[in-house]
Amino acid sequence: MKVLIIEDDPLHRSYLNEAIRAALPECNGVLEAENGGTGERLARDWKSAHIVMDLQMGQRNGIEAARTIWKERPETRILFWSNYSDEAYVRGVSRIVPAGAVYGYVLKSASDDRLKLALRSIFIESQCVIDREVRGMQQKSLGNTNGFTEAEYEILVDIALGLTDRAIAQRRNLSVRSVQNRLQQLYVKLGVYQPAGSQDDDSRFNLRARAVAVAFLRKLLNHNALERAEADLSAWLVRQPHNRA
Amino acid sequence: MKVLIIEDDPLHRSYLNEAIRAALPECNGVLEAENGGTGERLARDWKSAHIVMDLQMGQRNGIEAARTIWKERPETRILFWSNYSDEAYVRGVSRIVPAGAVYGYVLKSASDDRLKLALRSIFIESQCVIDREVRGMQQKSLGNTNGFTEAEYEILVDIALGLTDRAIAQRRNLSVRSVQNRLQQLYVKLGVYQPAGSQDDDSRFNLRARAVAVAFLRKLLNHNALERAEADLSAWLVRQPHNRA
DNA sequence: ATTTTTTCTGCGGGATCCCGCAATGTCTCA
DNA sequence: TGAGACATTGCGGGATCCCGCAGAAAAAAT
Numbered sequence: 001m002k003v004l005i006i007e008d009d010p011l012h013r014s015y016l017n018e019a020i021r022a023a024l025p026e027c028n029g030v031l032e033a034e035n036g037g038t039g040e041r042l043a044r045d046w047k048s049a050h051i052v053m054d055l056q057m058g059q060r061n062g063i064e065a066a067r068t069i070w071k072e073r074p075e076t077r078i079l080f081w082s083n084y085s086d087e088a089y090v091r092g093v094s095r096i097v098p099a100g101a102v103y104g105y106v107l108k109s110a111s112d113d114r115l116k117l118a119l120r121s122i123f124i125e126s127q128c129v130i131d132r133e134v135r136g137m138q139q140k141s142l143g144n145t146n147g148f149t150e151a152e153y154e155i156l157v158d159i160a161l162g163l164t165d166r167a168i169a170q171r172r173n174l175s176v177r178s179v180q181n182r183l184q185q186l187y188v189k190l191g192v193y194q195p196a197g198s199q200d201d202d203s204r205f206n207l208r209a210r211a212v213a214v215a216f217l218r219k220l221l222n223h224n225a226l227e228r229a230e231a232d233l234s235a236w237l238v239r240q241p242h243n244r245a
Numbered sequence: 246m247k248v249l250i251i252e253d254d255p256l257h258r259s260y261l262n263e264a265i266r267a268a269l270p271e272c273n274g275v276l277e278a279e280n281g282g283t284g285e286r287l288a289r290d291w292k293s294a295h296i297v298m299d300l301q302m303g304q305r306n307g308i309e310a311a312r313t314i315w316k317e318r319p320e321t322r323i324l325f326w327s328n329y330s331d332e333a334y335v336r337g338v339s340r341i342v343p344a345g346a347v348y349g350y351v352l353k354s355a356s357d358d359r360l361k362l363a364l365r366s367i368f369i370e371s372q373c374v375i376d377r378e379v380r381g382m383q384q385k386s387l388g389n390t391n392g393f394t395e396a397e398y399e400i401l402v403d404i405a406l407g408l409t410d411r412a413i414a415q416r417r418n419l420s421v422r423s424v425q426n427r428l429q430q431l432y433v434k435l436g437v438y439q440p441a442g443s444q445d446d447d448s449r450f451n452l453r454a455r456a457v458a459v460a461f462l463r464k465l466l467n468h469n470a471l472e473r474a475e476a477d478l479s480a481w482l483v484r485q486p487h488n489r490a
Numbered sequence: 491a492t493t494t495t496t497t498c499t500g501c502g503g504g505a506t507c508c509c510g511c512a513a514t515g516t517c518t519c520a
Numbered sequence: 521t522g523a524g525a526c527a528t529t530g531c532g533g534g535a536t537c538c539c540g541c542a543g544a545a546a547a548a549a550t
Binding site for chain 2: 009011012015083108159160161162163164166167192204205206207208209210211212213214216217219222223226227230
């Protein structure tokens with residue numbers, strides 16, 4: 001068995017290396033990559049089916065890398081080892097995991113033993129391991145009470161990118177009014193609203209901008225999610241017919 | 246001499262501890278804190294004048310901690326040891342460093358030697374040490390060509406928080422029109438604009454929201470900056486007279 | 491198959507935003 | 521002191537956003 005490490009922090013990388021050798025004596029080869037790009041390449045060349053990776057890397061972040069790796073070899077087993085359990089990350093991961101794939105998500109704050117146990121569970125016993133905390137986030141996210149629909153999340157991303165109602169309507173094949181409806185739902189769920197008085201009172205929020213702000217504060221969005229969304233958007237833009245008058 | 250470490254990652258913490266003992270043999274005491282809050286407390290109780298800290302910690306982030314520490318003892322020497330040279334961090338730090346204070350900013354990606362050298366320079370020779378890359382960011386930020394005025398940055402934060410023009414005007418003691426002027430400057434500098442045609446063409450951006458998006462993408466803003474801004478905002482809100490009709 | 495619920499859609503209006511035009515105020519520099 | 525550069529403010533209008541109302545369409549439940 002061979003294991004590939006994708007992690008940009010040297011300290012964490014060598015720590016992982018040690019942990020893998022200790023937890024998996026049957027492992028006879030550990031390779032390290034320090035960013036998503038070379039990680040993808042090594043995974044391809046090395047045909048390694050066992051990967052431990054960090055999300056949040058400078059170059060080409062983890063989710064991107066995982067997506068392309070899984071696209072080429074859906075049976076690859078990936079253990080995500082991350083600092084955060086932001087909803088944006090959790091959602092990002094569960095969005096790309098192929099049906100039936102074996103994977104894991106453990107936090108860097110977890111104990112030594114937990115990490116090693118996860119390594120064995122995933123790579124030897126083909127069993128998914130999701131950290132308690134992450135799992136909690138996942139359920140809060142999916143359970144629609146206080147959680148966000150795919151549609152709501154989608155429109156949240158769209159306004160975070162700065163699209164107008166009309167642009168969103170085109171992109172999502174909706175009428176402008178429907179877009180506005182969804183926005184309204186979103187505002188309710190995020191708890192943003194006008195403080196009553198309509199014309200004379202003091203400080204008030206721009207709902208659209210405020211929604212993005214609280215989404216960021218609640219870690220529903222983060223830098224990576226925005227970057228991915230931006231990439232998707234520009235891919236869509238070039239595909240669009242450039243309507244000139 | 247005693248040194249206080251404020252860093253939430255255990256691996257990095259012990260690495261730092263080692264580096265300090267190696268670089269500063271005259272040091273006779275190293276204390277560790279794993280978040281900003283306890284870091285502040287230890288700095289106060291221990292009267293330590295030498296601190297190495299991470300920005301970006303889960304609890305109470307580094308900039309907050311540094312601010313309160315420097316407020317109590319402006320002569321404290323702080324070495325910021327961070328993963329990133331985001332403009333948001335760099336600006337955040339230079340905003341709070343007291344006049345004449347000795348401090349440093351080195352990236353975690355720097356070599357062992359560079360870190361040790363920085364430790365000696367700051368704690369022994371009373372000399373500021375700013376990583377080349379960070380310095381570059383600082384200058385790009387301050388040199389007004391392609392850099393942002395304090396005013397522009399301020400209004401950027403305000404719209405990122407979701408305030409309306411009127412609210413911003415009140416908060417910053419400006420007329421609504423002036424706020425809009427500044428917004429326009431901001432849009433120009435960020436390179437956001439309407440793609441010409443006014444009524445019929447295809448995808449267009451909501452300038453206000455788009456500005457926030459590109460600011461995030463360019464790392465002019467990040468989560469910490471937003472959190473701090475949000476805290477400032479709510480502090481200002483309670484201080485405001487609640488104008489009822 | 492019919493009712494119930496949810497979503498999509500158009501219309502319309504008030505509030506907000508974006509911004510050109512122009513007058514005034516402030517600062518600098520010669 | 522006066523000229524020029526720049527920020528501030530008001531006015532006005534077109535575009536966009538926010539959202540109530542209500543009918544049409546789709547999905548879910550009985």
